[in-house]
Amino acid sequence: MTNRALRIGLVGYGFMGRAHSNAYKRVNDFFDLQYRPVLKAVCGRNRDNLEQFGAQWGYESIEADWTALVRRPDIDVIDIASPNHTHAEIASAAASAGKIVLCEKPLARDLTDAARMVEAVEYARVPNMVWYNYRRVPAVTLAKQLIDEGRLGRIFHYRTKFLQDWTMSRDLPQGGQALWRLDAEAAGSGVTGDLLAHCIDTAIWLNGPVHQVTATTETFIKERRHQKSGQVEPVRIDDASAFLARFDNGCLGTFEATRFARGHKALYTFEVNGESGSLAWDLHDLHRLQFFDHRDESKLRGWRSIHVTDGDHPYMSHWWVPGLQIGYEHTFIHQMADFLQSIASGTPITPSFRDALATEKVTSAVLKSARSGKWEVCN
Numbered sequence: 001m002t003n004r005a006l007r008i009g010l011v012g013y014g015f016m017g018r019a020h021s022n023a024y025k026r027v028n029d030f031f032d033l034q035y036r037p038v039l040k041a042v043c044g045r046n047r048d049n050l051e052q053f054g055a056q057w058g059y060e061s062i063e064a065d066w067t068a069l070v071r072r073p074d075i076d077v078i079d080i081a082s083p084n085h086t087h088a089e090i091a092s093a094a095a096s097a098g099k100i101v102l103c104e105k106p107l108a109r110d111l112t113d114a115a116r117m118v119e120a121v122e123y124a125r126v127p128n129m130v131w132y133n134y135r136r137v138p139a140v141t142l143a144k145q146l147i148d149e150g151r152l153g154r155i156f157h158y159r160t161k162f163l164q165d166w167t168m169s170r171d172l173p174q175g176g177q178a179l180w181r182l183d184a185e186a187a188g189s190g191v192t193g194d195l196l197a198h199c200i201d202t203a204i205w206l207n208g209p210v211h212q213v214t215a216t217t218e219t220f221i222k223e224r225r226h227q228k229s230g231q232v233e234p235v236r237i238d239d240a241s242a243f244l245a246r247f248d249n250g251c252l253g254t255f256e257a258t259r260f261a262r263g264h265k266a267l268y269t270f271e272v273n274g275e276s277g278s279l280a281w282d283l284h285d286l287h288r289l290q291f292f293d294h295r296d297e298s299k300l301r302g303w304r305s306i307h308v309t310d311g312d313h314p315y316m317s318h319w320w321v322p323g324l325q326i327g328y329e330h331t332f333i334h335q336m337a338d339f340l341q342s343i344a345s346g347t348p349i350t351p352s353f354r355d356a357l358a359t360e361k362v363t364s365a366v367l368k369s370a371r372s373g374k375w376e377v378c379n
């Protein structure tokens with residue numbers, strides 16, 4: 001298929017810059033699409049790093065100033081993969097310049113910035129999308145299909161967690177390259193915005209809106225050296241965050257995220273319990289979906305472990321032969337394939353900035369509840 005170029009300007013060259021670049025490069029190898037991403041420019045502040053990244057990934061040019069990138073007539077898409085505090089300004093300028101705007105999660109550092117970003121893209125009427133990649137794990141997409149088919153019936157419980165352990169050392173500094181996630185100024189919050197945001201996005205997608213929450217957070221290490229000032233400064237992010245939720249559909253939710261669960265690197269799990277069945281999924285075993293169907297004949301009832309690798313499973317016909325697995329990076333390729341299909345057909349892209357705003361409203365209510373000690377409404 002001959003396809004039209006969609007010229008990408010990427011802001012940020014860290015872990016997420018690599019994940020997005022890989023998606024741009026691979027998507028047309030595995031999906032037949034009318035559009036083809038072209039790596040026009042990568043933007044960041046450190047020229048040496050930029051040059052190295054640009055050469056390694058095959059970007060045609062580099063830009064050390066994002067305002068110049070946004071003004072370039074040879075760019076169609078601005079993709080923001082820089083720290084959270086930069087999202088709002090870049091997205092708003094990109095939308096005003098008429099660019100398609102893609103943004104890494106969480107949408108913004110706080111709710112005010114997030115609302116501003118939604119307003120900017122909707123006012124400019126430009127396509128927009130947030131990279132909540134876990135929706136595109138085939139097993140998670142299959143969970144969505146089974147729920148939408150009504151196989152669980154009325155849903156009573158949604159239980160989810162995202163556990164890590166990489167910030168437990170008190171010698172780890174905050175701020176600057178690679179460690180901005182520990183700096184409230186850059187990140188906005190700690191695990192609430194970084195990890196719970198994933199859990200909330202998936203939960204809303206699978207189970208509908210969250211109405212209210214009651215939360216508690218903790219910062220176990222209160223002071224860390226800041227990489228920029230060199231001084232020991234108070235830590236203002238949450239190291240751990242847990243909350244109870246009430247969904248609009250009457251379901252109860254429990255959510256937990258921490259960077260202090262020794263031994264866990266990225267244990268994202270969810271379980272959904274309904275009247276007629278239950279589903280469970282685990283990122284460490286991401287190609288499997290556990291399903292219990294109460295409508296099975298009683299003597300045969302039991303949890304099935306579905307190996308989501310068959311041709312009729314979501315996305316899998318684009319990859320290898322049944323039984324062979326794919327991984328984390330493919331979720332970004334799937335999201336890019338869906339995005340390019342939406343651009344071609346003119347249909348809405350999900351999750352849009354407005355979809356991601358719903359997650360921001362929940363994370364904001366979580367942080368508010370942790371301060372107030374009360375139930376808070378997510379609006």
Ligand code: SOE
Nearest residue numbers: 015105164181194195198266
């Ligand atoms: C944090 O360590 C992190 O990289 C998140 O920022 C990502 O969103 C998550 O997918 C993996 O963990």
